[in-house]
Structures are given as structure tokens and as C-alpha cells.
Amino acid sequence: MTRRGKAKIGTPEDDPWLFPGGRPGHPLGDDRIGQRLHKIGIRPRQDRSTALFTLAAELPAAILARVLGVHIQVAVPWQKASAGDWAAYAAEVSRRTTS
Numbered sequence: 001m002t003r004r005g006k007a008k009i010g011t012p013e014d015d016p017w018l019f020p021g022g023r024p025g026h027p028l029g030d031d032r033i034g035q036r037l038h039k040i041g042i043r044p045r046q047d048r049s050t051a052l053f054t055l056a057a058e059l060p061a062a063i064l065a066r067v068l069g070v071h072i073q074v075a076v077p078w079q080k081a082s083a084g085d086w087a088a089y090a091a092e093v094s095r096r097t098t099s
Helices: 030-039 044-058 061-068 072-081 087-095
Strands: none
Touching (some): 044 061
């Protein structure tokens, strides 16, 4: 049996979730969001990996680890795999002016 829809009681302002789930006060599950994204051609895992790879190429491993909440021993191989040169990042930071 496949359920087609769900009734919602209340107004959108009552719900804090961008994607409200079927249970009141709970968000839509990861698996269901993934299914919806796949239907419109978005591949979350592939896009996430691409974003992480790009970030690893642009940030020093120490900052990458801190920002993402991963261990430095995880961030260093990511940076090496992406051939990241964080000297450009350091130069950019040094040119910033404080206001």
C-alpha cells in the first residue's frame, strides 16, 4: 500500500521545518528528501562530495578540519587528494583589512 498524501493541520507559520514530515513537529526524513531530489535530477551524495573536494582545494587542512568538525587526519588526505595549495588562501587572508 502506498500513501499518496498527508493532511496538515495548522498554518505554515506554525511549522519550524522547511520540509515538514508526516509526524507533527518533525522534519521530512533524509531518505524521503533524497528521493524527491533524485526525481528532479539532483544527486545529493555526488554534489556533497564535489563541494567537499572543492573546499579541500581552497582551505588549509587545519581550517577544513575545524570548519567541518572532522579530525585533522581526515582533512589532510582530502587536501592532498584535491591538490590543494593553501598558500593562495594564506595570501588572501593576509590582504584582508579589518573594519
